[in-house]
Amino acid sequence: MDQIAITGGAQLEGEIPISGAKNSAIKLMAASLLSDEPLRLTNMPRLADTRFLGRLLHRLGTEVTESQNGAGPETVLHTPEIVSAFASYDLVRKMRASFNVLGPLIARTGHAKVSLPGGCSIGARPVDLHLKAxxxxxxxIDLHEGYVYAQAPRGLKGAEISFPFVSVGATEHTLLACVLAEGETVISNAACEPEIEDLADCLNAMGAKVCGAGTPTIRVTGVAHLHGATHAVVPDRIEAGTYAMAAGMAGGEVTLTGVRPHHIAILLDKMEEAGVQVTRGNGSCTLKRNGARLRAVDLSTDPYPGFATDLQAQFMALMTLADGESVIRETIFENRFMHAPELSRLGADITVSGGEARVRGVGGLEGAQVMATDLRASVSLVIAGLAARGDTVVNRVYHLDRGFERLEAKLSACGARIRRLSDDEEG
Incomplete structure (x- = not known):
């Protein structure tokens, strides 16, 4: 199993291009099931998760063609017919988002058999809201032996759906199902993330009638069919925020390109509060820190436009070197402080109690062997290693490959001393 080795102490200088958003791309890929015409997705990230979902879609009848041109990576997905409406446990258990093929399969074929997703290291994240919608x-809906058996032989019908709490996954899944439903669907207490808007924009380009995406109330007028389209995947705000914090932690000056700064506005505000110089541009953002000590900043994760839970681990890493004590509250997922013990192995001073972590800044971190527990936790260990004295080795980096494209290359281009160790180099 690969590892990532980092020799800390090098400041970052240069540009980092931001890829298309993983969290959007995988839902856009699922949308291809809704039409018998090709869906062309540009600015597509090349990740373990997108490759895996491509294999699942192929089993269902989708032709997946990847290419690279002057404008960047693109993927064409074409599902002339659904050859199977069955997604097995072996396929769904590896990635929760693959469960979202259920809605499109029902919408297009009137039936589906899809495995319930497996457990998750950062919390249960039940799919009850998806099924109720x-x-x-x-x-x-019938649940039997770990599978969802769904039937809608006469098609889906528009409805009023009000979520008891904000759920990005349930909002996206409902959108994927209701665009072909007869009549109007109103989704209340909908998630407002940029990825929701991106999915709606893509569906509208395919002929859907979705309005209100990005607000708590989304209205969808069902259509009989969708056609093909070309759509550019929105830039990955989590990747952008991660590299912003890497620059803040290691020091130096880094410009992020192909980014939408307003999507990470609250993070940039927090970084400025911590003492990092931030310059927002049109499609770019520059982070600069000249070596001055960071200041401790408190935060609480919240649904968008609040502070993203997917950036919490990285911000905790940043705060390990801040002057004073910061309090970080996690309100979205339980069990999402598993990176804290690993940061402590690098010399961080962190105390976790329930959904709250207290981080007392230390004078410096020391390199060590650490273990990734999930996607965002793994990258927090990488950016901590950039600032640690000596060598840090991050194990179980397959988590990183799920959500970060060419991470070592992007950081190396800015002067980081980072490399991947393959199986035959380990030890």
Missing amino acids: LEALGAS
Whole structure:
């Protein structure tokens, strides 16, 4: 199993291009099931998760063609017919987002059999809201031996769906199902993330009638069919925020390109509060720190436009070197402080109690062997290693490959001393 080795102490100088958003790309890929015409996705990230979902879609009948041209990476997905409406446990358990093929399969074929997703290291994240929304749209749902058996032989019908709490996954899944439903669907207490807007924009380009995406109330007028389209995947705000904090932690000056600064506005505000110089541009953002000690800043994760839970681990790493004590509250997922013990192995002073972590800044971190526990936790260990004295080795980096494209190359281009160790180099 590969590792990533970092020799800390080098400041970062240069530009980092931001890839298309993983969290958007995988839902856009699922949207290809809704039409028998090709969907061309540009600015597509090349990740373990997108490759895996491509294999699942191929099993269902989708032709997946990847290419690279002057404008960047693109993927064309074409599903002339659904050859199978069955997604097995072996396929779904590896990536939760693959469960979102359920809605499009029901919408297009009237039936589906999809495995319930497996557990998750950062919390249970049940799919009850997904299933209740599909039932509200007229699907008959039966759970048996770990599978969802869904039937809607006469098609889905528009409905009023009000979520008891904000759920990005349930909002996206409902959108994917209801665009082909007869009549109007109103989604209340909908998630407002940029990825929701991106999915709606893509669906509208395919002929759907979605309005209000990005607000708590989304209205969808169902259409009989969707056609092909070309759509550019929104830039990855989590990747952008991660590299912003890497620059803040290691020091130096880094410009992020192909980014939408307003998507990470609250993070940039927090970084300025911590003492990092931030310059927002049109499609770019520059982070600069001249070596001055960071200041401790408190934060609480919240649904968008609040502070993203997917950036919490990275911000905790940043705060390990801040002057004073910061309090970080996690309100979205339980069990999302598993990176704290690993940061402590590098010399961080962190105390976790329930959904709150207190981080007392230390004078410096020391390189060590650490273990990645999930995608965002793994990258927090990488950026901590950039600032640690000596060598840091991050194990189980397959988590990183799920969500970060060419991480070592992007950081190396800015002067980081980082490399991947393959199996035959380990030890």
